[in-house]
Amino acid sequence: MKRELPLLITAVIGLFMILSFFVPHHVVSVPADFLQQCAVIVVAFGYVLGGANALRVNLLSIAKRQSDWAYKLVLVVSLVATVVIGLIEGRRWQATDSVSMFLYNQLYSPMQATMFSLLAFFIASAAFRAFRIRTVEAGLLAVAALIVMLGRVPIGNEMTSWLPEGLRMGPVQEWIMNVPQNAAKRAILMGAALGVMATGLRIILGIERSYLGGGD
Amino acid sequence: MKLTALEKLDRRWLFLIVALLVLGPMLRPIGLPLVPSRPVRMFHDAIASIPDGSIVLMSCDYDPGGKPEMVPMTKTALRQLWDKHCRVVITCLWTGGSGLVDETVEAVAVERRAEGKPVVYGVDYVDLGYKAGYEAVMVLMGKGIHNAFPQDHHANPTSSLPLMKDVRDYSSFVMLVNISAGYPGTKEWVQQVNSRFHLPMVSGCTAVSAPEYYPYLQAGQLRGLLGGMAGAAEYEKLRGEKGLATKGMDAQSLAHAFVALCIVMGNVVQWSKRGGGGA
Numbered sequence: 001m002k003r004e005l006p007l008l009i010t011a012v013i014g015l016f017m018i019l020s021f022f023v024p025h026h027v028v029s030v031p032a033d034f035l036q037q038c039a040v041i042v043v044a045f046g047y048v049l050g051g052a053n054a055l056r057v058n059l060l061s062i063a064k065r066q067s068d069w070a071y072k073l074v075l076v077v078s079l080v081a082t083v084v085i086g087l088i089e090g091r092r093w094q095a096t097d098s099v100s101m102f103l104y105n106q107l108y109s110p111m112q113a114t115m116f117s118l119l120a121f122f123i124a125s126a127a128f129r130a131f132r133i134r135t136v137e138a139g140l141l142a143v144a145a146l147i148v149m150l151g152r153v154p155i156g157n158e159m160t161s162w163l164p165e166g167l168r169m170g171p172v173q174e175w176i177m178n179v180p181q182n183a184a185k186r187a188i189l190m191g192a193a194l195g196v197m198a199t200g201l202r203i204i205l206g207i208e209r210s211y212l213g214g215g216d
Numbered sequence: 217m218k219l220t221a222l223e224k225l226d227r228r229w230l231f232l233i234v235a236l237l238v239l240g241p242m243l244r245p246i247g248l249p250l251v252p253s254r255p256v257r258m259f260h261d262a263i264a265s266i267p268d269g270s271i272v273l274m275s276c277d278y279d280p281g282g283k284p285e286m287v288p289m290t291k292t293a294l295r296q297l298w299d300k301h302c303r304v305v306i307t308c309l310w311t312g313g314s315g316l317v318d319e320t321v322e323a324v325a326v327e328r329r330a331e332g333k334p335v336v337y338g339v340d341y342v343d344l345g346y347k348a349g350y351e352a353v354m355v356l357m358g359k360g361i362h363n364a365f366p367q368d369h370h371a372n373p374t375s376s377l378p379l380m381k382d383v384r385d386y387s388s389f390v391m392l393v394n395i396s397a398g399y400p401g402t403k404e405w406v407q408q409v410n411s412r413f414h415l416p417m418v419s420g421c422t423a424v425s426a427p428e429y430y431p432y433l434q435a436g437q438l439r440g441l442l443g444g445m446a447g448a449a450e451y452e453k454l455r456g457e458k459g460l461a462t463k464g465m466d467a468q469s470l471a472h473a474f475v476a477l478c479i480v481m482g483n484v485v486q487w488s489k490r491g492g493g494g495a
Contacts, residue, residue, distance in 0.1 A: 021412075033363070036356050040349035040364075047311075047348065091371045094318070104315045109280035112312070116281045120471055124234045125227045127478035132486055142483075146476050152423065152446050154248035155469035170251055177430055186431040 007206045014204035054079065144180075148173045219488040222481065230478065237474050241466030248469055250462070252450040255433055259440025259447075260454045262391070262418045263296050270390040271303045271382060273415070275405065276320070279312035282397030282422055287320050288461035289420035289448040290395050294324045296455060297393070298333070303379050304341045305389070307365070309353060309400045314346035318369055338377040345369030350400040354408040358386050386413040391439075395420040406432050420447065 013035065020032035058072040066072075085099050093100035133139045150156035151173025160168040202208035252260075266272065274293070278286040297304055306321055308314045321343055328335050335341060344365040347353045356364040361383050362374050374380050382388060392415050396402045402419040406429075410417045416439055419429060423444025432438045442451055445468055448461035 029359070033356070033359050036352050036359070037363075039352040040347070040356060043350065043352065044348040094315075094370060101315060105319075108312065109283070109316065112280040113283055120238065121231045121234050124230045124471075124475050124478050127475045128225075128230060128482040129227075131479045131482060133483050142479060146479065149472050149476055152443070153469040153472045154250055154465060155473050157251060158248060159473075170253070174253060177427060178434070181427050182430045182434055185427060189431055 003209070003212060006212055007209070011204050011206060014200070051079065051083070144176055148176055151176075219485050222485045223489070233474060234471060237470040238467045241470060242463070245463065246466045246469075248466055250450055250453045250465065252454050253447075255441035255443065256447050256450040256454065257440075258433075259418045259420070259442050260296070260451060262416070262439035263293065263300070263393070266297075266300060266302060266390050269301045269303070271305065271379070271388055272297055272391050272393060273307070273386070273389040274304050274393045274395070275307045275309065276313065276317040276395045277309045277401045278316070278395065278397035279310045280316055283316065284460070284464060285422050285445045285448065286395050286397055286420070287316070288445070288459050288464075289442050289451060290317070290320050291324050292448065292451050292455055292457060292459060292461075293393050293395065293420065294321065295328075295457070298324075298328060298335055298340065303339070303382075305361070305379065305383060306341065306343045307357075308344075308346045309350060310397070311346065311348070314369060318343050318345070338372070339379055342374075342377050342379050343369040344374065351404050351408050354400075354404060355412075358409065358413050360385055361388070386415045389415060391415070392417040393420075394418070396425075397422050398425060401425070402429050402432070402438070406437050410437050420451075423447075 016028075017032060017035065020028050023029075055076060058076050061072050062069045062076065082100075082103060085103070086093055089098050089100055092098055095101065131142065133142050147156075147169060150159065151169035151171075156169030156173070165171065199208060203211065274290075274297075276286070276290055294304065306317065308317045321341065325335050325337070325341070337343075344361075345368060347365060349356070353364055362380065365374050368374055368377065386392075386409060392405060392409060394402050394405045394417060396405075396419060402421050402425070405417060405419075409415050417437065418440040419432075419438050420442035421429060421444070423446065426441065426443030426447070429438060429441055433441050442448055445461050445464050448459075449465045452459045452462050
């Protein structure tokens with residue numbers, strides 16, 4: 001029963017949600033709406049569970065003085081402080097002068113922007129050290145990458161302004177994006193969509209059971 | 217100096233060059249000419265074709281990590297919509313994004329008020345804020361916006377806002393403008409809303425995710441596409457604005473050129489090490 005009941009619930013709800021896509025009648029749509037609202041609530045609870053798990057894992061590491069425990073301490077203090085301040089401020093957290101907004105604007109926002117900005121430096125370094133052309137395929141990839149990278153920005157067109165209009169970086173990169181790239185991407189999307197459908201069917205029919213845990 | 221000596225080049229020199237190439241044009245712009253691409257013109261024209269005064273759904277799905285690319289296009293799209301007296305309902309499906317989105321929208325609203333073209337919260341625009349649930353929220357909105365968002369970002373009951381009295385579900389909107397930095401974003405809006413509820417849609421996305429959306433553009437599921445800061449800058453050019461994206465394009469141009477040079481130089485060094493032989 002421990003495994004059969006979840007499988008049965010999954011199959012019934014899965015089939016019911018597929019039915020609701022095609023049947024707009026209220027007998028089907030009202031329970032389907034309820035289930036969708038349940039999904040939203042479950043996702044919200046996922047955040048609580050995620051927060052609690054992050055606390056548990058990091059507190060254990062701190063208690064055992066594992067490597068980098070000091071960083072984990074910063075994480076735990078930040079997590080607890082943000083939650084406590086948010087709870088104290090309640091619905092006032094969105095006010096421009098609230099502590100929560102101060103934390104968001106002065107800490108969270110610049111730190112996240114910094115993380116992404118650092119990519120520019122590491123990409124330059126990786127481009128110099130790691131992008132090696134060893135095969136014909138890698139050569140084609142490199143040429144396409146260079147054209148798209150330069151064609152996407154104004155300097156690409158400026159560098160090739162002496163060429164006829166259609167042969168400049170901009171139009172050539174647009175052609176690469178619209179034709180070969182698009183064909184490959186469409187094939188990947190279709191393959192992925194078929195895979196999603198197959199996986200969905202396997203879950204509904206109880207063939208795929210890994211989501212239940214236990215390595216089955 | 218032999219080329220192979222470059223292989224041992226301290227990477228901090230590369231970091232320094234990137235920093236100078238980014239900072240230089242910010243302080244002293246070069247003004248490289250921008251040529252709007254077809255997807256950008258389509259984005260602009262799609263919004264231009266909306267009847268004046270229509271209600272538009274704008275989903276801003278990003279957080280501060282995507283600020284340089286997403287904020288300029290959000291601002292320009294809002295200006296274009298408000299120039300057409302469109303009423304805009306704004307949502308956010310990214311956990312860390314609602315504060316930034318609200319700040320961005322308010323910045324444009326303040327700018328409009330200063331220009332003598334005031335927009336009123338609750339009448340001309342509503343920020344419904346963040347809702348957890350990814351695709352489930354998109355589908356739920358199709359059954360009723362009030363159902364999915366009982367309160368707005370500022371904790372006002374949604375039903376108390378004048379604009380929201382004219383909004384029921386997706387059929388209340390003439391278009392969805394999605395500004396997205398990843399998941400959940402354009403792909404999910406196309407799959408869950410455009411395909412299912414037939415709501416016309418345009419997208420602004422990060423440069424890295426733009427190739428993924430070209431099939432949707434070619435199939436007509438997207439009526440226009442802004443790819444990254446370059447797309448935002450081209451959009452600003454079409455609108456006759458000189459905003460944040462235009463200012464950043466010189467820096468991005470030089471950084472791209474330098475990365476291209478790094479790829480070429482890295483391989484030249486590799487080949488020279490092998491005695492001028494091929495790969």
